[in-house]
Amino acid sequence: MSDAEVPVPTDPADALAAVAALRRLADRLEDAAVEQAMRAGWGWPRVAEALGVTRQAVYKKHAQRLIAAGVKLRRREG
Amino acid sequence: MSPFDEYLHAVIMRAHLEARDDGSPTVEVAHLLLAVATEPEPSVHSVLSAAGLDRDGVRAALEREFEHSLNVVGVSAAGHDLPRPSRLPTKPALGTSAKLALERGFGAVSRKKDLRPAHVLLGILSAQAGTVPRALALAGVDQEDLAARTRLALTDDND
Known part of the structure; x- marks a missing residue:
């Protein structure tokens, strides 16, 4: 398999498991990336725009965790 | 609380910890499996350890399943090196796969007072698809056989 090729799963069980695993990986990556951005001083609107979701959605999903972790959150856009 | 209720409570508390450690907002069946492999309950451990399934x-097996399923579409789990995110401060809710496993375990008896700790494992092993069957298969564990051994342990327990 060359680097340019993405394998195509032929078994539906493999394909469905790949979907579940990718969602899990994406969720983990989102948690890590949002935290990194907020620690670097980004504001919610910019993080939301980067993710292509609403500010309310990103706040609802991450605020509680980041506040509990002691991350200083910017109220205004940064 | 009955001994079964105490066991169930301990397993669910443990599964909450596993989900949080995993960064998961919900408790899934994989977290329940980790919990039953961790809680010291002889009737469950004897079945699991005979199949080489201690907590580790x-x-x-679960980690291997995750990596394997990602590899199917050419993705590596180790594809980023961002710092590990902070954990959720709250208890994760029971997710769909965990609820289904518990319902299946409870459904194995007609009277609630007949429930035993191994019924939780039996419910987990009733999964037809998803991470648990795949993880067991990758670890070379025969899921049907393990479920049969669990049922046998329950039968012996009732005698």
Whole structure:
């Protein structure tokens, strides 16, 4: 398999498991990336725009965790 | 609380910890499996350990399933090196796969007072698809056989 090729799963069980695993990986990556951005001083609107979701959605999903972790959150856009 | 209720409570509390450690907002059936492999309950451990599934064995099998499923579409789990995110401060809710496993375990008896700890494992092993069957298969564990051994342990327990 060359680097340019993405394998195509032929078994539906493999394909469905790949979907579940990718969602899990994406969720983990989102948690890590949002935290990194907020620690670097980004504001919610910019993080939301980067993710292509609403500010309310990103706040609802991450605020509680980041506040509990002691991350200083910017109220205004940064 | 009955001994079964105490066991169930301990397993669910443990599964909450596993989900949080995993960064998961919900408790899934994989977290329940880790929990039953961790809680010291002889009737459950004897079945699991005969299949080589102690806590570390279960964890390794689940991790292997995750990596394997990503590899199917050419993705590596180790594809980023961002710092590990902070954990949720709250208890994760029971997710769909965990609820289904518990319902299946409870459904194995007609009277609630007949429930035993191994019924939780039996419910987990009733999964037809998803991470648990795949993790067991990758670890070379025969899921049907393990479920049969669990049922046998329950029968012996009732005698």
